[in-house]
Amino acid sequence: MIVAVALPPFERFYLQYRDEVLGYLRRLLGGRAEDAWQETFLRALRAYDRLDHGRHLRAWVFTIATRVAMDELRVKPPRELGVDDVAEELRRPGYRELEHLTGDLPPTERAAVVLRYGYDLPYAEIGAALGSSEDAARAAASSGVRRLRRQHEQQRHA
């Protein structure tokens, strides 16, 4: 039997994901996250009445946020994140290294690494978020991790 998951009123969806999406965009965009956050939820609202059901809403809103962030990063390449921007994001233990390190990755790899290791999204959903396939998302995350490892080695030997 297929259990229908009704689309919740937008207010409830918004309250459920607004903080998490802002945290994600801060990781990708630092101090430029707020405009991207607003654009993410405006795009979500524009498309919301065309959704058929309430499944996968988390992955859906991360997809939108990733696209907004990618657009932003293509226009203006990432600058070094300020300490203040990042400080708020450092409460998640285990990702402290990730926060500092991912700043230098190319945008796609950065998003793939953060979505996989920071938000536990499966590769199929990361692929959808990045506008590519599950395999491409896995490759981007793995390439990002290899790049981080190389950077880490270089810093240790420097």
Next chain:
Amino acid sequence: MNSSVTPELDARFRAAAIGERLVDVRYDVLESPVGELVLAATERGLCRISYTVDGADDELARAFGARVLRMPLDDVRRELDEYFAGRRHTFDLPLDLRASGFQAAVLRELACVPYGRTDTYGSLAAKVGNPRAARAVGTVMNRNPIPIVLPCHRIVGANGALTGYAGGLHVKRALLELEGVTLPPS
């Protein structure tokens, strides 16, 4: 774990959503002398007043669309505050009343029952040309989408008994007493 969206950022998003006309229905919760009231409006006007807060957003989504957003409804709040303070006897708010046929006719007549007066189910039925439909008028009152503004609290039984009310009989009594109606002892 997460960043917290500040009240400023939240307010900016909500204002942008309204500004871009992306919202099907907005709602607000008013603390009133008769308890919490959910107020809701579309672009066309006030569409709901509800005594039931839990699940009100789901009901609004079913009736008006899923793009439901909480926003202050200042005009509605102000007129209701004035009403509860005894300073307002008629409401001057645009309404989005989605009713047709018998229900629409009854609600139109209901809107004409003046402040501080009562009328009966049977009398309203007669005014819409169907004097035997008192019970059906009761059903329309029971499902009144905009109580207080459409004053179903002013409709009583033929013997003057208060009968029923969505917000509870104590609320019906409180509203009529506010309006200076002399009631039989409960």
